[in-house]
Amino acid sequence: MDTPFRFDPVDLPPEALALRAQVRDFLAPRAGAFSAHTKGLSWMGVDQAFSRGMAAEGWIGMTWPRAYGGRERSQLERYVVLEEMLAVGAPVGFHWIADRQSGPLILKLGTEAQKRFYLPQIASGEACFCIGLSEPDAGSDLAAIRTRLKRDGEGWRLSGRKIWTTNAHHSRYMIALVRSEGTAADRHKGLSQVIVPMDAPGVEIRQIRDMAGDAHFNEVTFDDVSLPAEALIGTEGAGWAQATAELAYERSGPERYLSSFPLLAASVDAAMPGDRLTARVLGDAVADAAVLRSMSLAVAGMLDRGELPNNEAAVVKDIGVDFEQRLPEVARAVAGPGAALGDAGQFGALYQAVLQLAPAFSLRGGTKEIVRGIMARGLGLR
Structure with a gap:
C-alpha cells in the first residue's frame, strides 16, 4: 500500500x-x-x-x-x-x-x-543569489503577488517591491516570482519567474536591521527595470508551480534541524557531570536530533533518486522548527540564568545569537500553517 x-x-x-x-x-x-x-x-x-x-x-x-x-x-x-x-x-x-x-x-x-x-x-x-517572494501586501500569501512583469518589445519591464529578502544586499542576482498577467485576484494564475541582476538600473535595495543590529533582510524596489527576453526562467505563467517546487528544495536540507546545532553541542560540553536533570534535558534533545537526522537523510535519499520530497520535507521542516526553537531553553537549563544575561562567555554569546534568531525559524521556508497545509494535502485531507 x-x-x-x-x-x-x-x-x-x-x-x-x-x-x-x-x-x-x-x-x-x-x-x-x-x-x-x-x-x-x-x-x-x-x-x-x-x-x-x-x-x-x-x-x-x-x-x-x-x-x-x-x-x-x-x-x-x-x-x-x-x-x-x-x-x-x-x-x-x-x-x-x-x-x-x-x-x-x-x-x-x-x-x-x-x-x-x-x-x-x-x-x-x-x-x-536571493529569492524574491514576499511583498509588503503579500507575505505568506504568495498568490497575492502584485509585482508586475510587462512585455516591452522583445524584452520585459519589471515594477514592484519585494520584502524580507535574505541577503539581497550581497546578491548578484534575484530569482523573483512576479505577475506577468492578470491581477492579484487571479491568485495562482499568471505568475512567472525572472532572473534579475541586482545592479540593473531601477533596482534599489534597502537593508532592514533587526533588534540585534544585524541586517539579513532587505526591501527591494523595482522601478521600471528593463530585462532581456532571456530573463524569464521556465515557462511564462507557470511561476506558481515552479516556485512551490523550488520551496521543496528549500525545506529539504539539514539546516531545518542543524541551524542551532552549535548551541546544542556547546550545551553538552557545558553540562555539569552527574547532574541527572541536565542529563535528561540534553538526552531528550540529542534523541530528537538523531531522529531528525534519520528523517533528513531519508529526504536526501529521495533527492538522490530523483524524487521531489514535498511531503517529507514539510514534515522535517515542521518538526525541525519546534526542535530548534526549543534549544535556547535547553541551553538555559544547562547554563542557568547567566546565559540569558550574557554572563557565560562564548556560551552566553552563542545562546543569545540563537535566541534572537529562533522566532524566525518558523517563518523561513513557509509558516507552520503553510507547511501543515502541504502535509494535509499529502494525507488527502485538503
Missing part, C-alpha cells in the same frame, strides 16, 4: 564517509576562528572568502554536471558536506541559497544558455 510519507532508512555510501573526513580536515584549521555570533547565524552568515574556499574543493553545486561547473557527486555526498558545515556553524550564507535552490531551479528549467552562464558563477563561489 502506498503511503503519503516515506522515510526509508539510508546508509551513507563509502565515498560519502570518505568525504566527511576531507571536510573535517578542511574545517579543522578554520573552525576555531568562527565567533560565537558567526556560529549562531549558521547558514545566514556571509563570508565570500569561505565560500570560495569551499568552491575550490568542489563543494558548491557539487551534484551538477561538470559542463556547468559541478562535480557530479551524489546528493548523499552533498548532505555530508552540509551536515559538517552546519555542525560547526560555518559562514556558508554567501552561496547557500544559490546552491540549495536557485541552481537546481536553473538546472531543471533553464535554457542551455542560462545554465552555462549562471551555474559556473555559483559553483565558483562568485555569485550570490
